[in-house]
Amino acid sequence: xxxxxxxxxLGPIGQLIAREVLKKKDLNLVAAFDVDQKKIGKDLAxxxxxxxxxxxxxxxxxxxxxMLKSNGVKVVLHSTLTYLDHVYPQIVKCIKAGANVIxxxxxxxxxxxxxxxxxxxxxxxxxxxxxxVIGTGVNPGFIFDTLPALxxxxxxxxxxxxxxxxxxxxxxxxxxxRKYGLGLGLDKFKAKMEIGELTAHVGYGESxxxxxxxxxxxxxxxxxxxxxxxxxxxxxxxYVTISIGTVSGIHGYGIGFLDGKEFIKIDLFAExxxxxxxxxxxxxxxxxxxxxxxxxxxxxxxxxxxxxxxxLSKVGxxxxxxxxxxxxxxxxxxxxxxx
Amino acid sequence: xxxxxxxxxLGPIGQLIAREVLKKKDLNLVAAFDVDQKKIGKDLAxxxxxxxxxxxxxxxxxxxxxMLKSNGVKVVLHSTLTYLDHVYPQIVKCIKAGANVIxxxxxxxxxxxxxxxxxxxxxxxxxxxxxxVIGTGVNPGFIFDTLPALxxxxxxxxxxxxxxxxxxxxxxxxxxxRKYGLGLGLDKFKAKMEIGELTAHVGYGESxxxxxxxxxxxxxxxxxxxxxxxxxxxxxxxYVTISIGTVSGIHGYGIGFLDGKEFIKIDLFAExxxxxxxxxxxxxxxxxxxxxxxxxxxxxxxxxxxxxxxxLSKVGxxxxxxxxxxxxxxxxxxxxxxx
Numbered sequence: 001x002x003x004x005x006x007x008x009x010l011g012p013i014g015q016l017i018a019r020e021v022l023k024k025k026d027l028n029l030v031a032a033f034d035v036d037q038k039k040i041g042k043d044l045a046x047x048x049x050x051x052x053x054x055x056x057x058x059x060x061x062x063x064x065x066x067m068l069k070s071n072g073v074k075v076v077l078h079s080t081l082t083y084l085d086h087v088y089p090q091i092v093k094c095i096k097a098g099a100n101v102i103x104x105x106x107x108x109x110x111x112x113x114x115x116x117x118x119x120x121x122x123x124x125x126x127x128x129x130x131x132x133v134i135g136t137g138v139n140p141g142f143i144f145d146t147l148p149a150l151x152x153x154x155x156x157x158x159x160x161x162x163x164x165x166x167x168x169x170x171x172x173x174x175x176x177x178r179k180y181g182l183g184l185g186l187d188k189f190k191a192k193m194e195i196g197e198l199t200a201h202v203g204y205g206e207s208x209x210x211x212x213x214x215x216x217x218x219x220x221x222x223x224x225x226x227x228x229x230x231x232x233x234x235x236x237x238x239y240v241t242i243s244i245g246t247v248s249g250i251h252g253y254g255i256g257f258l259d260g261k262e263f264i265k266i267d268l269f270a271e272x273x274x275x276x277x278x279x280x281x282x283x284x285x286x287x288x289x290x291x292x293x294x295x296x297x298x299x300x301x302x303x304x305x306x307x308x309x310x311x312l313s314k315v316g317x318x319x320x321x322x323x324x325x326x327x328x329x330x331x332x333x334x335x336x337x338x339x
Numbered sequence: 340x341x342x343x344x345x346x347x348x349l350g351p352i353g354q355l356i357a358r359e360v361l362k363k364k365d366l367n368l369v370a371a372f373d374v375d376q377k378k379i380g381k382d383l384a385x386x387x388x389x390x391x392x393x394x395x396x397x398x399x400x401x402x403x404x405x406m407l408k409s410n411g412v413k414v415v416l417h418s419t420l421t422y423l424d425h426v427y428p429q430i431v432k433c434i435k436a437g438a439n440v441i442x443x444x445x446x447x448x449x450x451x452x453x454x455x456x457x458x459x460x461x462x463x464x465x466x467x468x469x470x471x472v473i474g475t476g477v478n479p480g481f482i483f484d485t486l487p488a489l490x491x492x493x494x495x496x497x498x499x500x501x502x503x504x505x506x507x508x509x510x511x512x513x514x515x516x517r518k519y520g521l522g523l524g525l526d527k528f529k530a531k532m533e534i535g536e537l538t539a540h541v542g543y544g545e546s547x548x549x550x551x552x553x554x555x556x557x558x559x560x561x562x563x564x565x566x567x568x569x570x571x572x573x574x575x576x577x578y579v580t581i582s583i584g585t586v587s588g589i590h591g592y593g594i595g596f597l598d599g600k601e602f603i604k605i606d607l608f609a610e611x612x613x614x615x616x617x618x619x620x621x622x623x624x625x626x627x628x629x630x631x632x633x634x635x636x637x638x639x640x641x642x643x644x645x646x647x648x649x650x651l652s653k654v655g656x657x658x659x660x661x662x663x664x665x666x667x668x669x670x671x672x673x674x675x676x677x678x
């Protein structure tokens with residue numbers, strides 16, 4: 001059993017996805033797409049720095065519909081942009097070519113939060129073409145929503161949920177360090193944040209609304225924000241020098257209020273030299289506390305996308321979310337059927 | 340919106356389930372069943388030591404079919420015995436009365452492991468009567484199977500999974516301490532274990548096979564066992580005195596082999612004065628380690644059963660397992676619909 005897959009978007013995450021799909025014996029990577037003229041036409045091996053040619057050349061998205069159909073692609077692993085209004089036309093093209101779409105676009109993890117009308121359009125179109133569309137990733141998609149939701153399954157009552165993700169920004173790729181504004185003076189940081197040049201993390205509201213929906217809670221409101229953390233000593237990463245008083249990282253957060261009180265709180269600390277961990281604390285019956293030694297973000301996001309492939313075969317068509325599908329997990333072998 | 344529910348089995352777990360169902364404003368507890376003549380006829384309030392009468396009297400299981408139908412029961416929360424061959428006739432009666440069944444019977448969590456023929460019979464009958472049957476609990480059902488499965492969703496590769504659950508047996512109820520043989524001399528312990536008078540934990544094989552199926556892995560074999568832990572100093576619990584050299588707890592384990600190597604290993608340490616925690620370690624890409632401060636077992640099992648109620652409304656009929664249903668979680672309000 002081998003499933004025909006395409007990768008759409010060959011940035012850092014898309015490249016990781018492609019690399020991992022090539023390793024999976026049950027997945028057959030037959031097409032790859034990117035807008036970058038420097039990438040188009042190249043064998044994927046060149047882009048991924050693999051020794052052996054893959055036979056898959058990067059195509060322009062203008063060829064997407066034709067390529068997906070002629071190659072019988074069943075699943076597009078999509079990793080281009082963050083905001084659904086930008087990726088919407090891309091998703092539509094995949095749907096019309098009859099392919100299921102698993103995307104790492106952050107706002108697609110719960111598109112009803114920020115783009116309810118586009119979400120409805122995608123849902124209707126996916127049903128019409130009998131395909132599934134879903135957004136996932138490590139975050140949104142796992143740490144701040146899917147995982148805490150599952151952890152509460154052992155609770156008869158939940159009064160509040162607090163999730164913290166703390167990571168060492170120095171260990172992340174260059175584009176991550178740039179989009180978090182490491183090393184910038186405070187004024188420059190604020191100006192760039194203002195015009196959207198620094199995105200940092202997007203998805204606090206998506207995670208909170210997704211978690212609330214999973215738990216059947218109607219929140220009063222959701223608040224989200226991000227503020228710079230300032231270096232108390234000078235340091236440097238592989239890519240950036242950080243002087244005292246400049247930005248050493250970001251603290252981002254989201255809060256979901258229920259009956260006027262904080263019901264869901266998520267905190268992200270991404271800073272140079274910070275301890276790596278995640279922690280989920282549930283004030284409930286019973287009370288719970290789970291803590292990790294950290295989760296490598298990029299590979300985790302690639303994994304979340306790839307690992308959904310066998311889960312989608314068990315659900316109906318439409319726009320789905322992580323709370324709508326059977327238990328996510330890794331898979332070792334598509335061909336080993338469950339009972 | 341209020342859903343009509345019955346509780347079948349009023350041992351320690353069944354009583355907890357009944358107590359929690361009575362607290363849920365969306366669940367309407369309309370019937371309760373137990374074989375114990377001392378319980379039959381009593382108002383549940385008396386059994387649960389509640390101040391206010393519930394109006395629900397304990398009935399004999401001989402009245403089950405009639406009572407479920409006349410009360411329009413949609414879900415039976417079933418908590419009687421461990422082994423499926425014992426509970427099979429009970430499940431059948433519920434199915435024939437048109438009720439969905441959520442059971443804490445350990446071997447029903449993955450009945451294909453120990454009772455494949457009974458599993459098939461239940462599956463066919465559940466489909467015929469258009470109801471869902473599922474087994475769950477904290478363990479099997481969560482710590483050793485559902486949770487580690489979800490944690491691997493961020494991994495592109497998994498080489499091995501090791502789950503440890505460590506609990507302080509002194510903090511558990513009397514029947515738990517008795518079934519683990521606390522305070523017994525070693526010979527007596529072995530003799531009682533031999534004749535099945537001490538059950539300790541049942542479900543290592545169920546958890547491992549369920550986790551393997553979720554990950555699409557065909558294991559070579561599964562081994563399971565339990566051995567006594569011996570007290571090095573004398574101590575006592577609320578119910579049992581433990582002298583030096585007698586049984587202070589149990590170490591139980593299960594191992595699932597893949598290609599001749601340990602792929603899944605689960606360890607349970609239930610001993611007096613032991614630290615309470617769970618830990619999941621995944622050797623994979625990325626590697627993972629998650630650790631808790633412990634999960635109170637009885638309330639967690641009651642929660643797992645109750646919390647599946649809204650999840651079952653989204654799946655087709657038949658015998659299901661934790662890997663077949665949408666993301667388990669607590670729920671605050673049945674009436675708040677998801678998108």
